[in-house]
Amino acid sequence: MSAPPAYTAEPPGDLAARRDRVLSASYRLFYSDPVHLVRGEGVWLYDADNRRYLDAYNNVPSVGHGNPRVVEAMTQQARRLNAHTRYLSDELVAYAERLLSFFDPSLDRVILTCTGSEANDLAYRMARVFTGGTGAIVTANAYHGVTGEIAAISPSLSLDIASSARAVPAPDPRLGDEAGAQFARDVRAAAEDLIASGHRPAMLLLDTVLSSDGIRPDPIGMFTPAVEAIRELGGLYVADEVQAGFGRLGAGMWGFDRHGLVPDLVTLGKPMGNGYPLAGIVTRAEIASIFGRRDRYFNTFGGTSVAAAVGSAVLDEIVENGLIASADAVGRQLRTRLRDLAARHPMVGEVRGAGLFVGVDIVDGNGALDRQRAAAVVDGLRESGVLISAAGPEGATLKIRPPLVFGTEHAELLLDHLGPVLTALEHGCDADSGHR
Amino acid sequence: MSAPPAYTAEPPGDLAARRDRVLSASYRLFYSDPVHLVRGEGVWLYDADNRRYLDAYNNVPSVGHGNPRVVEAMTQQARRLNAHTRYLSDELVAYAERLLSFFDPSLDRVILTCTGSEANDLAYRMARVFTGGTGAIVTANAYHGVTGEIAAISPSLSLDIASSARAVPAPDPRLGDEAGAQFARDVRAAAEDLIASGHRPAMLLLDTVLSSDGIRPDPIGMFTPAVEAIRELGGLYVADEVQAGFGRLGAGMWGFDRHGLVPDLVTLGKPMGNGYPLAGIVTRAEIASIFGRRDRYFNTFGGTSVAAAVGSAVLDEIVENGLIASADAVGRQLRTRLRDLAARHPMVGEVRGAGLFVGVDIVDGNGALDRQRAAAVVDGLRESGVLISAAGPEGATLKIRPPLVFGTEHAELLLDHLGPVLTALEHGCDADSGHR
Structure with missing residues (x-):
C-alpha cells in the first residue's frame, strides 16, 4: 500500500533531465534546444527567461493562447x-x-x-x-x-x-x-x-x-x-x-x-x-x-x-471576430510575401496554402526537397523568436499554421525574421552571431 | 461554403426532444424520466426545478462537484x-x-x-x-x-x-x-x-x-x-x-x-x-x-x-482531506447498514465492496439475481432524490459509487431513502404515492 508521499514542489535539477526521468521514452521535444514555456497570450508565448516567441505553429489555441x-x-x-x-x-x-x-x-x-x-x-x-x-x-x-x-x-x-x-x-x-x-x-x-x-x-x-x-x-x-x-x-x-x-x-x-x-x-x-x-x-x-x-x-x-x-x-x-475572413486575408498576404522571398532565395521552393495553413518547400541547389535545410530554417527561426515546424513526407516543407488571431503585423514580423535566416543559411553562417 | 448561421440561444421545445434531434442514436439517458441537471456542488446535484439529488453514483467528480x-x-x-x-x-x-x-x-x-x-x-x-x-x-x-x-x-x-x-x-x-x-x-x-x-x-x-x-x-x-x-x-x-x-x-x-x-x-x-x-x-x-x-x-x-x-x-x-481514510470509514458504515437492511428485506442479497465502491445484489423470491427489481430500486431512489445505478452481468447489482467527499451523514441519508423504497417495492406499491 502506498503511503501518502512527501512532496517537494520544486525538486532540484534541470527540467529536461527531470522530464526524461519520469516520462515515457515515446515523448519527443521540439528543437535540439527545447523551448521552456511559462506563459502564453494571443499569438505570443514566453519562456522561463521571459523571452517572447511569435507562435506561427500552434493550431490548437486557434482563438489565441489564454483566450x-x-x-x-x-x-x-x-x-x-x-x-x-x-x-x-x-x-x-x-x-x-x-x-x-x-x-x-x-x-x-x-x-x-x-x-x-x-x-x-x-x-x-x-x-x-x-x-x-x-x-x-x-x-x-x-x-x-x-x-x-x-x-x-x-x-x-x-x-x-x-x-x-x-x-x-x-x-x-x-x-x-x-x-x-x-x-x-x-x-x-x-x-x-x-x-x-x-x-x-x-x-x-x-x-x-x-x-x-x-x-x-x-x-x-x-x-x-x-x-x-x-x-x-x-x-x-x-x-x-x-x-x-x-x-x-x-x-x-x-x-x-x-x-x-x-x-x-x-x-x-x-x-x-x-x-x-x-x-x-x-x-x-x-x-x-x-x-x-x-x-x-x-x-x-x-x-x-x-x-x-x-x-x-x-x-x-x-x-x-471574423476570424475566417481574417485567416483568408492574412494568409494571402503571407503567401504573396513568401513568394517574393522565393524569388530572392533559391532555397525557397513552392509556396502552397489556404488561409492560415501554409506550406513552403525548402530545396537544395538542384531544386530537390531538402529536409536538413528545412530543419535549419525551423531552428533559425526559433533562435530569432518565431515558432514554426516542418512537415511532409520528406520533412522539407515549412509548416506555418498560427492561431487564427494572427494578424498582418504578425505575418510581417515572421517575414522580417525569415529573410535573414534564409540569407544566413545561404551564406553558411548563423543569422544572429555570424558563426555556427 | 457555410454562411455564419443565425443562432438562437434558446430554441423552443422540450430539451429531451431537441437532444434526440441533434445527437446520435448511440447516446443513452439514465432513467425513463431523465434528470435534467443545472447545478452541482460537493455530493449534490440540482435539477431545473431546483430539486436536490444526493449523488451516490458519480465517481468522476471524486473530490466533489465543482471542487x-x-x-x-x-x-x-x-x-x-x-x-x-x-x-x-x-x-x-x-x-x-x-x-x-x-x-x-x-x-x-x-x-x-x-x-x-x-x-x-x-x-x-x-x-x-x-x-x-x-x-x-x-x-x-x-x-x-x-x-x-x-x-x-x-x-x-x-x-x-x-x-x-x-x-x-x-x-x-x-x-x-x-x-x-x-x-x-x-x-x-x-x-x-x-x-x-x-x-x-x-x-x-x-x-x-x-x-x-x-x-x-x-x-x-x-x-x-x-x-x-x-x-x-x-x-x-x-x-x-x-x-x-x-x-x-x-x-x-x-x-x-x-x-x-x-x-x-x-x-x-x-x-x-x-x-x-x-x-x-x-x-x-x-x-x-x-x-x-x-x-x-x-x-x-x-x-x-x-x-x-x-x-x-x-x-x-x-x-x-484524508479522502482515502474517509472512503474506508464511510464505506464500512454503509456496508454494515446495508447488511442490516438485507436482514429485514428479502430482496436484498449479498452486499460487497471496498471503500466507496459498493455492490448490492437484488434478488427475487428464490434468491436469483433480479434485473427488473434492481431497476425499480434505482428508479425509486431517483424519485426520492438519490442517484445510484445498477451493474453486473445481470444488471441486478446496485452500484453505489459516490464522490469520495461522501460522508457518514450522506450514507445515512441514502439508507433513510433506500429502506422505504424497498418496503414499497415489497408491497408492490410506490413509496411516495402509495400506488403504482
Whole structure:
C-alpha cells in the first residue's frame, strides 16, 4: 500500500533531465534546444527567461493562447455543473444545435469525444457498421491519430499498415486539373485490391488539407472524383477536419466546403476547444441510427457541460471576430510575401496554402526537397523568436499554421525574421552571431 | 461554403426532444424520466426545478462537484499557459513526478492521455510491442473502453470479441480462497488456447474491482496466481485502475495495492482530473523504452499544462482531506447498514465492496439475481432524490459509487431513502404515492 508521499514542489535539477526521468521514452521535444514555456497570450508565448516567441505553429489555441472568453466560459461552467451525457443538460444540446448550424442540413447528428484520434477511431467503427465493409483507404503519408486501429492506417507513423487498409498517393497538385482523375483511379484500384483480399471498403478517410502529405489544398475539386468512386464501391467518404476545420483555411468553416463536397462523416478536433480536450463527429441521422441500434457509445468526458460551454465560446470567437475572413486575408498576404522571398532565395521552393495553413518547400541547389535545410530554417527561426515546424513526407516543407488571431503585423514580423535566416543559411553562417 | 448561421440561444421545445434531434442514436439517458441537471456542488446535484439529488453514483467528480480548488487550478493555469508536451513546461514534469510518488519505485514512467479508453488502447499497443505477442485476456463481462480495439475486448458491450482475445470468468468470491487458483487455471487455459490459434498472449487486462463483472473486490489476493501465470507465459499484467484508482477502495491509492500486486502497466482515468479529461499510463522504464524506440506517441491534449495543474489539485484534495481514510470509514458504515437492511428485506442479497465502491445484489423470491427489481430500486431512489445505478452481468447489482467527499451523514441519508423504497417495492406499491 502506498503511503501518502512527501512532496517537494520544486525538486532540484534541470527540467529536461527531470522530464526524461519520469516520462515515457515515446515523448519527443521540439528543437535540439527545447523551448521552456511559462506563459502564453494571443499569438505570443514566453519562456522561463521571459523571452517572447511569435507562435506561427500552434493550431490548437486557434482563438489565441489564454483566450479570456473561452477561459471564462470554462470557469463559470466548471463552477456550476459538469454533467456527463447520461443526464440531460442544456449546454450539450445548445452546443450540438449550434455546431450543426455550420453544416449542410444532411449532416444532422453529433457525437462528441475528447480527441481527434477518438473521433477517427469511432468514424471507422461507424463506417464499418454502416457499410458492412472493413477496408480503409488513406493517403500515402496520412496521419489520423494514435489509437491502435488509427495508428495502423496512419502511414506517416511508419508502423505496419493494417491488412484491411491501403495507402494511395495524395493528389498531386502538379497535375493540375488531372490531379483529381488520377487520385480517383488510385482510389478505385486500392478499393478493388481490398475487395480482392476480402475487405470491402468501409471508408475513404481524407485529411482535407493533406497536412502530413505536404500541405496540398489545391486544386479545388481534386477529391470529387475519388469521393464518387468510393461511394459507388459502397464505402463512405470521411472528412478528417481535425487540421482543416473551424475556419483555418479562410473559406467557410470546413475544408470540404472549399472543395464543394458534403461528406458522409466528418471528424473534428484540435481547435474545437482551444486546448480543452474536445473533438467529435458529425454525420447523417441514417448512419448514426444504424450504428446506434447496434452499439452503445459512452465517452465519459465527451460532451460534458464544460466541454460544450468551451466549444460554444470558441464558435463565438470565430464568428464575432471574423476570424475566417481574417485567416483568408492574412494568409494571402503571407503567401504573396513568401513568394517574393522565393524569388530572392533559391532555397525557397513552392509556396502552397489556404488561409492560415501554409506550406513552403525548402530545396537544395538542384531544386530537390531538402529536409536538413528545412530543419535549419525551423531552428533559425526559433533562435530569432518565431515558432514554426516542418512537415511532409520528406520533412522539407515549412509548416506555418498560427492561431487564427494572427494578424498582418504578425505575418510581417515572421517575414522580417525569415529573410535573414534564409540569407544566413545561404551564406553558411548563423543569422544572429555570424558563426555556427 | 457555410454562411455564419443565425443562432438562437434558446430554441423552443422540450430539451429531451431537441437532444434526440441533434445527437446520435448511440447516446443513452439514465432513467425513463431523465434528470435534467443545472447545478452541482460537493455530493449534490440540482435539477431545473431546483430539486436536490444526493449523488451516490458519480465517481468522476471524486473530490466533489465543482471542487473550488480544482476549478481554481484549472482557471489560473488556463489563463497563464496551456502548452502541449513538445515544449518543456513545469506543470507536466511536476505532476508526473508527484503521480509516480504514489507507485512502487519499479513503476517509474508516465504517459498522459485524455481518456481511460485511450489509456487502455495504448497499454494494449505497448504490451504488444514489448512482448511480441498479440493476445489479450479479459474477464467475462469486462468493460475497458470504446476505441475499436478496446471495444472488441470489452465483452460487456455485446460486440464480437476480437479473434486475438479470450474472456474468462471473473474470480468467484463464493469460492473463497479457491477463487484465485480457479481464476489462474482459467487464464492459463485461455492463454494456451490463444497460443494454439497463433496469438501469443500480450496481456492480462483486469479492472481491479471487477466493476462490470458485478463489483468483486474480494477475496484479497485472488489475482496473484493468474498474474504469475500470465508472466510465466510471456504476457504482461495490466491493471485497469480507471474505476478502482485514486483512493476509491479506501485502502491505499490503487486497487492493486489491496491485493499486494505490482502491475507491469497501470491505466488511469475517470477521477484523475475530477471531470477534466485526464487519463494515462504508468509503467516501467524498460517497457516505455522498448515502446518508445519503435513508436512515437503524441497526444495533442494529453498532459498539457492545464491537465497537469488539474491533476495536481486533485491529488492535493485526496491527500490533504484524508479522502482515502474517509472512503474506508464511510464505506464500512454503509456496508454494515446495508447488511442490516438485507436482514429485514428479502430482496436484498449479498452486499460487497471496498471503500466507496459498493455492490448490492437484488434478488427475487428464490434468491436469483433480479434485473427488473434492481431497476425499480434505482428508479425509486431517483424519485426520492438519490442517484445510484445498477451493474453486473445481470444488471441486478446496485452500484453505489459516490464522490469520495461522501460522508457518514450522506450514507445515512441514502439508507433513510433506500429502506422505504424497498418496503414499497415489497408491497408492490410506490413509496411516495402509495400506488403504482
